[in-house]
Amino acid sequence: MSADDKSVNPESGKTGRTEQSVSRRRFIQSSAIVGSGLMLTGAPQLFAATNAAPQLSAATNAAKEMKMNTQSKGYAAFDTSGILKPWTFERRPVGDNDVLIDIKFASICHSDIHQMKGHWGPQQYPQVPGHEIVGIVAAVGKNVTRFKVGDRAGVGCMVDGCKSGTCCEEHGEQYCPDTVFTYGYPQESSPTGISQGGYSNNIVVNDHFAVHIPENIRFEDAAPLLCAGVTTYSPLLKFDLKPGVKVGVAGIGGLGHLAVKLAVSKGADVYAFTTTADKADDIKGFGAKEVIVVDDISKLGEYRGQLDCMINTLPVNYDVASYVATVKPFGTYTQVGMPEGFQVTVNALALSASRVNFNASLIGDMKETQDVVNYCADHKILPEIQVISAEQINEAWESVVNKKARYRYVIDAATF
Numbered sequence: 001m002s003a004d005d006k007s008v009n010p011e012s013g014k015t016g017r018t019e020q021s022v023s024r025r026r027f028i029q030s031s032a033i034v035g036s037g038l039m040l041t042g043a044p045q046l047f048a049a050t051n052a053a054p055q056l057s058a059a060t061n062a063a064k065e066m067k068m069n070t071q072s073k074g075y076a077a078f079d080t081s082g083i084l085k086p087w088t089f090e091r092r093p094v095g096d097n098d099v100l101i102d103i104k105f106a107s108i109c110h111s112d113i114h115q116m117k118g119h120w121g122p123q124q125y126p127q128v129p130g131h132e133i134v135g136i137v138a139a140v141g142k143n144v145t146r147f148k149v150g151d152r153a154g155v156g157c158m159v160d161g162c163k164s165g166t167c168c169e170e171h172g173e174q175y176c177p178d179t180v181f182t183y184g185y186p187q188e189s190s191p192t193g194i195s196q197g198g199y200s201n202n203i204v205v206n207d208h209f210a211v212h213i214p215e216n217i218r219f220e221d222a223a224p225l226l227c228a229g230v231t232t233y234s235p236l237l238k239f240d241l242k243p244g245v246k247v248g249v250a251g252i253g254g255l256g257h258l259a260v261k262l263a264v265s266k267g268a269d270v271y272a273f274t275t276t277a278d279k280a281d282d283i284k285g286f287g288a289k290e291v292i293v294v295d296d297i298s299k300l301g302e303y304r305g306q307l308d309c310m311i312n313t314l315p316v317n318y319d320v321a322s323y324v325a326t327v328k329p330f331g332t333y334t335q336v337g338m339p340e341g342f343q344v345t346v347n348a349l350a351l352s353a354s355r356v357n358f359n360a361s362l363i364g365d366m367k368e369t370q371d372v373v374n375y376c377a378d379h380k381i382l383p384e385i386q387v388i389s390a391e392q393i394n395e396a397w398e399s400v401v402n403k404k405a406r407y408r409y410v411i412d413a414a415t416f
Contacts, residue, residue, distance in 0.1 A: 067093035069191050070100060074200025074416050075390055076126040077116035084116070084199070084393050086416075087126050090191040091204045099147050099207045100139040101155065103413040106198035107132040107223040107385070108405075109254060110315045111338060113397055115184055119340040123184055130198030131157045131182040132226040134219045135413070137210075144207045152213035154373065156226035157182055157363045159195055159205040172365030173209070199393065201416045211370045217377035224254065224383040224408040225373050227363065232259035232311060233372040234364035235334040236266070239309045243267035248303075248310035250323055251337060252276070252283055254383075254400075255313040257407040260286045261381050262372075271307060273300075273323070276403050282384075297322050305329065305354075313337045321350035329355040336361050383408050389415040 069090035076087040094100045112129035114120055133155040137147050147153060161179035162168060168176045180187050183197030190196065197203075213222050232255050239247060241263055249259045250273040263270045264287035272288040274280070280291045292299060297319050303326040310327050312318075314337040324346075327333050333356045335344065351358060364372070376382065384407040388396055396409040 069093055070202065070204055072196070072200050072202050074128045074130075074196075074198075075393055076128045076196075076199075077123075078125050080116075080118040080123070082113060082117045082394075082397060084129075084397075086390075087128065089126070089128070089196060091196065091202070092189045092191065094139045094141055094204055095189075095206075096141040096143045097206050097208075098141045098204050099137050099144060099153065099210055100202060100204050101133070101135040101153050101210065102138045102202050103133055103135040103198055103200060104219045105134050105223045105387075105413055106130045106200075106411050107228075108393070108396055108400060108409040108411065109227050110400055111227070112197075112199075113400060114315065114338065114340060120338075120342060124192075124194050126192075127184050127194065128196040128199050129183050130200070130411075131155070132223045132228070133182075133198035133203060134213055134223045134226070135202075138202070140207070146207050147210065147212075152215070152219070153210045154213045154222060154226050155182065155198065155203060155205050155210055156230060156369050158209045158366070159203070160187065160189075160209060161206070168365075172368075174362050174365060199390070199411060199416070201413055209366065211366070211373055214374060214377040217373070217382070220385060220387055220410045220412075221382045222373060222377070223410050224258070224385065225376055226369065228255045228258050228383065228408065229262075229372045229376060230364035230369045231255055231336050231361070232313070233262055233375070234368050235311055235336060235361040236262055237368070238334075239268075239311075239332060241266035241268040245269065245309070246271060246307045248273060248307045248323075248326055249288075249313070250310060251313035251315070252279055252407075253313065253315075253403070253405065254408045255336060257283070257286060258381075258383055259311050259313060260288050262376075264288070265379055265381055271303065271326075279406075282406070300326055307331065309333065311336060315339055317344060320344050321347045321354075324351060324356050324358060325354050327354065327356045330357065332357045332359070334359055334361050385410045387412055391415065 072091050073088045075084040137151040137153050158179050159182050161176050173179050180195055183195050185195045187195045245268045247263050247268045248271045249256050252274040260270050269289040271290050272283045273292045273294050275294050277293045283291045300322045305328050307327045309332045311334050317339050324333050387410050399405045
């Protein structure tokens with residue numbers, strides 16, 4: 001990276017706003033698409049900040065100044081190029097129900113790349129990605145009882161929301177229309193108009209959306225659990241895994257390798273499907289019963305109707321019907337990978353012939369997030385990581401896209 005790339009952007013936290021204010025009704029209607037199933041309906045506008053960021057009133061801005069915004073620095077995208085650069089910006093002050101976390105590590109998810117490049121809809125820039133975040137609590141609001149200064153804490157894909165609505169209690173916070181996702185989401189309390197993520201030195205979140213990081217796991221190992229871990233753990237729990245259950249895992253990257261390890265820990269027989277042949281030995285080492293290198297889609301025919309369930313983590317378009325057909329009739333197939341445009345194409349006749357229960361799953365709720373961190377810490381189920389500096393982020397992104405990552409890049413926040 002050149003010296004110019006390392007300089008602080010002179011915009012210093014000031015971003016453009018959309019000229020047209022968006023009503024709460026429109027925002028809720030847009031957000032409600034999540035509960036309807038992103039993979040089946042398509043919802044690029046859900047994460048399209050440009051068309052949804054609210055106007056900030058002069059009074060709101062004045063109030064923010066009086067309460068002293070939180071000064072932050074990190075790496076941000078400034079356009080759809082996918083090139084990140086250093087940026088200084090401001091977060092909201094620590095509110096009565098907030099915690100300020102000094103970030104120690106933040107890991108890279110393929111979702112970061114999709115969103116920054118505009119694959120999921122137009123974005124507001126500058127935007128700081130990152131939703132696998134761990135660190136130390138540096139300040140707490142007066143109403144906070146769950147955390148104290150000095151606690152180890154983590155933040156995943158959500159940072160704020162209603163916290164008490166029926167939808168949160170019955171279905172999970174991720175399906176609530178009031179939930180604010182960690183980056184690029186309309187957030188009136190944010191000085192930039194949108195939530196800013198964890199590729200930075202600190203973050204301010206509502207304490208409900210922070211989890212405790214146990215002492216018996218390293219920060220850098222815990223970080224990927226906040227998204228990759230819970231995104232695979234949540235549907236695996238619903239498979240009711242136990243010895244003898246045959247579960248397929250398709251796509252052995254950041255999410256998939258954790259899915260293999262988690263399923264194996266439950267006693268299941270894991271059949272891992274990968275398009276990268278040189279991962280085979282790694283995957284066997286994770287405990288998979290069998291590794292299928294899908295260099296030809298016809299290979300899937302050999303496994304037709306053999307599996308009890310499958311979780312597919314592929315973040316690209318693929319031949320859905322061929323993968324679905326590996327599951328027994330009335331078995332369960334869950335999509336968690338989010339391709340460009342949130343679109344996968346399903347052949348209705350092939351799906352009906354397989355008679356598989358096809359669904360998609362969106363991350364996990366806050367209880368599941370805390371549970372997976374605790375479970376992995378207690379059972380020593382750790383992600384395969386490579387710790388990098390902030391200057392290596394752009395190179396790491398290229399490796400993720402080219403399927404060279406092994407298997408999660410974790411950024412040392414001391415280098416921001």
